[in-house]
Amino acid sequence: MTIKPLIILPDPLLRQVSTPIERVDAELLTLVDDMLETMYDAPGIGLAAVQIGTPRRLLVVDVAREGEDKSPQVFINPVILTSSEERSVYEEGCLSIPEYYAEVERPATVTIQHIGRDGKEHIVEADGLLATCLQHEIDHLNGVLFIDHISRLKREMVIKKFTKAAGKPKAV
Ligand code: GNR
Numbered sequence: 001m002t003i004k005p006l007i008i009l010p011d012p013l014l015r016q017v018s019t020p021i022e023r024v025d026a027e028l029l030t031l032v033d034d035m036l037e038t039m040y041d042a043p044g045i046g047l048a049a050v051q052i053g054t055p056r057r058l059l060v061v062d063v064a065r066e067g068e069d070k071s072p073q074v075f076i077n078p079v080i081l082t083s084s085e086e087r088s089v090y091e092e093g094c095l096s097i098p099e100y101y102a103e104v105e106r107p108a109t110v111t112i113q114h115i116g117r118d119g120k121e122h123i124v125e126a127d128g129l130l131a132t133c134l135q136h137e138i139d140h141l142n143g144v145l146f147i148d149h150i151s152r153l154k155r156e157m158v159i160k161k162f163t164k165a166a167g168k169p170k171a172v
């Protein structure tokens with residue numbers, strides 16, 4: 001298993017639409033393991049493959065709280081089948097936009113169809129933080145970032161800040 005470097009805003013790869021996965025083979029499972037290791041190391045509660053430079057339709061999540069047992073979940077080619085009318089608001093962050101947080105409103109409950117690590121099709125209903133996290137990750141597969149759900153003024157400020165930071169060597 002390998003911890004991979006994270007792709008950071010404004011890398012254009014984050015805007016790419018990820019491509020469907022054709023088969024669950026050993027090579028894919030290695031990618032899954034690298035994603036989980038990278039997510040736990042960060043640490044984060046979710047990670048899309050594109051965030052480690054592989055624009056394929058794959059995400060991992062673990063919303064277990066500190067002190068609880070690990071609970072890694074793998075979603076291959078996930079599709080949102082239904083979204084509730086009810087909304088919920090969470091303060092979101094993103095490993096590709098380090099140290100920036102903002103409240104985002106999303107459907108409170110979603111049902112998601114996907115292929116699991118076992119190569120079989122599954123349908124899960126998610127609510128709470130898991131629902132928000134899965135929507136955040138599925139956005140990544142479509143080149144969408146959580147800052148696309150906040151005001152244009154705030155979004156442009158964040159992009160400007162990260163664009164400047166990327167062009168400048170880090171101050172010591
Ligand atoms: O670690 C993460 N925390 C988080 C908090 C609220 C809503 C979504 C997330 S996902 C984020 C990791 C990440 O960037 N995944 O793409």
Ligand code: NI
Nearest residue numbers: 093094095096
């Ligand atoms: Ni993210």
